[in-house]
Amino acid sequence: MLARRKVVAGIASLLAAPACVRLPVPTDFDAIIIGAGVAGLSAAHALTTKGRRILVLEARSRIGGRAWTDANSLGAPFDQGAHWLHNAEHNSFTQLAKDRGLALKVADISDRRLYCAGKALSDENATSHMNKATSDLERRMFIPSILPGSRSLASFLSGDEWHDAMIAIAAFSLGAQPDNISFDDFLSLEDGEERTVSGGYGALVAAVFGSVPVRLNHRVTLIDWHHGNRISVSGDWGSATARHVIITIPPTVLASGAIRFSPDLPQAKTEALNGFTIGQFLKIGFLLEGMGGRLAEYHADICTLASGNLEMLVADQFDPVLTLIASGDLASELARQDMAGRRAYAVERITQILGKSMADRLGPSTSYDWAADPLSRGSFSAVRPGAGNARRKFAQPLQGRVHFAGDAAPGPFATTVYGAHLSGLRAARQTERELAR
């Protein structure tokens, strides 16, 4: 539903205990992988299969990073992070879910309700407006004239409510306002079928990679990459060395200086890191109580979106959970409020859109601020206007032995779990090639 490359017309038990290994003996490895999100776990799994001696260091007390199903807060599984299996036709996690007997549902683009100022729009009317706005925009977007290289998505705002709402939906999916998103980067991203999985996407990731040995609560604070053919990685837990290092922590975290490099990172790498903006999604999830009719999966107020307020309501297709998702500036504004303030905002918007009777059905709520989390500093790796090649520069290895992977790496599926998975596999292949020389 969340349009990425094209502006389209629609808009836990499974948690396997991660293999937490204790003291690092021996301390020298073929490769050290920093971060046990999807990218790090994918790289670790691939290198283990090749028989390589690896060490995976994760600062959190769990694996999965931004793919995290919270099994406790609502009494039903709730994806605080990734929820949709984007590009499900290609996405490896589709088959991995099927292998585990998990149910998948295709996100149906027609399963949506659109509103303007809280009033429901007729589906027929809305669809024809959206189709027209979409084809107008696609035509304009492919004219390579407007400020090449530094265009933002906002270059395509026109004052037309439907056009601007379609741009807002595109920006929504990257977690930033249209003027803070590189149009060229947006254009490089691929759309496709989206699915959701029963039990949650984070729980699926944790189950798939539950057997990868990870040292949890091992935060890395220093990478010394100037010694001969060994790189040294350390933190308050001690230190270890390896021939290769795969760094999978988000660029916004690296840019914050959370890890010190000795020698410093080259200027090109620092510039690449600074090319990313904090793409921010803030979800406010509610357990739905009592009886009520089935809710359509997506609810969006076109007029609110066109005015730059990036928000949407999403009804879970497996569990009685309704989520208000705020993105960009609205997410940052809500993040500054405490949980009571966030809940009050969400209750007001939900009752405006779905009717006052919904107030009685809204049970316990939860929300997680990924931008305030020092281990993620945001939700998505969105690229700033003028920094269109940040992904390529980010992923460039240093001296062929310090590799970078994660959802920030280039490719049509960047910013997603699937993109992070592919980048982890790519970094593992590069490492394996070098090790095998």
Ligand SMILES: Cc1cc2nc3c(=O)[nH]c(=O)nc-3n(C[C@H](O)[C@H](O)[C@H](O)COP(=O)(O)OP(=O)(O)OC[C@H]3O[C@@H](n4cnc5c(N)ncnc54)[C@H](O)[C@@H]3O)c2cc1C
């Ligand atoms: C609210 C939200 C909604 C999203 N929705 C979707 C969606 O529907 N579909 C989708 O495909 N994607 C979605 N995403 C994006 C998706 O979650 C990410 O693209 C993907 O999980 C990134 O994986 P990664 O391995 O690159 O990074 P991460 O998951 O961030 O993994 C990096 C790991 O490094 C660890 N780390 C950080 N610093 C250190 C350190 N100094 N030492 C050791 N470890 C460290 C972190 O704790 C983390 O575990 C969403 C994200 C958020 C936050």
